[in-house]
Amino acid sequence: MQKFKTYLEKPLKGITVIELPFNAAEIFNIKKGTIRVYGKINGIDYRNKLISRGNGKYVMSVDKKMQKRIGFCGDKIEIEISMQLDESAMYGSGDRTSIKSESCNVDVLTAIKSRRSIRVFTSKDVEKSKIETILEAGFCAPNAKGKRPWHFLVTKNKDFLSKIADSNNHKSFNTANCCIIVCGDKNMEGINEFLLEDCSTSAQNILLAAQGLGLGAVWCGLLKTCSRYKYILDYFNVPNKIIPIAVIALGYPAEKKENTPRYDGTKVHWEVW
Numbered sequence: 001m002q003k004f005k006t007y008l009e010k011p012l013k014g015i016t017v018i019e020l021p022f023n024a025a026e027i028f029n030i031k032k033g034t035i036r037v038y039g040k041i042n043g044i045d046y047r048n049k050l051i052s053r054g055n056g057k058y059v060m061s062v063d064k065k066m067q068k069r070i071g072f073c074g075d076k077i078e079i080e081i082s083m084q085l086d087e088s089a090m091y092g093s094g095d096r097t098s099i100k101s102e103s104c105n106v107d108v109l110t111a112i113k114s115r116r117s118i119r120v121f122t123s124k125d126v127e128k129s130k131i132e133t134i135l136e137a138g139f140c141a142p143n144a145k146g147k148r149p150w151h152f153l154v155t156k157n158k159d160f161l162s163k164i165a166d167s168n169n170h171k172s173f174n175t176a177n178c179c180i181i182v183c184g185d186k187n188m189e190g191i192n193e194f195l196l197e198d199c200s201t202s203a204q205n206i207l208l209a210a211q212g213l214g215l216g217a218v219w220c221g222l223l224k225t226c227s228r229y230k231y232i233l234d235y236f237n238v239p240n241k242i243i244p245i246a247v248i249a250l251g252y253p254a255e256k257k258e259n260t261p262r263y264d265g266t267k268v269h270w271e272v273w
């Protein structure tokens with residue numbers, strides 16, 4: 001934990017910040033990416049990210065709410081700060097106890113080629129260990145700059161599933177045993193395209209893991225304008241920084257689908273080979 005005293009004063013322009021008297025990347029041993037920290041300013045808890053000013057210099061903003069709480073009204077004051085690296089924010093908060101992964105003997109190409117969207121499910125309950133294994137696969141997906149900006153909302157609640165089924169006439173959720181909502185944390189990945197791509201790689205891993213474990217699944221897109229998007233936000237009380245990207249219905253398949261060859265040579269443009 002770092003502790004230091006400094007002065008807070010109103011800048012001539014821009015936001016009010018605290019200048020750090022040390023190189024945060026070095027002190028916290030962070031090679032790249034956003035540095036998130038927490039601690040106390042004059043005894044008041046804060047959680048924030050640092051802003052790099054280049055050359056190892058970092059500042060941290062102090063918003064109006066915090067200014068008020070520490071009694072800063074524009075006149076220069078001395079403040080006392082403690083600061084620690086917020087690892088939970090960087091790698092996802094919550095219980096990180098290891099899970100008991102299941103294994104499967106389906107090879108990767110078979111899983112990829114046999115996977116189809118399954119929209120009708122049996123009443124058989126999906127084992128929690130399978131869901132955990134599937135989530136682990138989701139966490140193993142490639143992601144821009146290694147930020148892993150995912151959160152997964154998981155529920156078996158039948159009322160929720162039937163509400164999702166009713167919204168936009170999504171019948172697959174009527175028989176689904178459970179669903180996983182893949183979400184992106186926009187505070188962890190500020191570039192929207194990357195956030196969408198990161199969530200998509202994770203969603204695809206989830207589908208393939210489900211396939212390998214003998215489950216069926218269908219990825220349903222979540223447009224911000226659709227009623228199920230709003231319903232998910234309300235139901236899970238999703239904070240502003242979290243964006244639900246895809247909702248995946250899961251269960252044991254009650255339909256069988258043909259696998260037609262999909263390779264299309266007309267869309268492959270070989271250059272020199």
Ligand SMILES: Cc1cc2nc3c(=O)[nH]c(=O)nc-3n(C[C@H](O)[C@H](O)[C@H](O)COP(=O)(O)O)c2cc1C
Binds near residue numbers: 115119218220
């Ligand atoms: C971004 C995205 C959004 C999708 N949204 C829906 C959807 O809202 N409802 C649905 O039944 N399937 C949805 N799907 C599944 C596609 O319809 C399905 O993957 C596609 O028709 C190909 O069929 P296959 O998955 O069986 O190969 C979505 C898939 C993706 C990748």
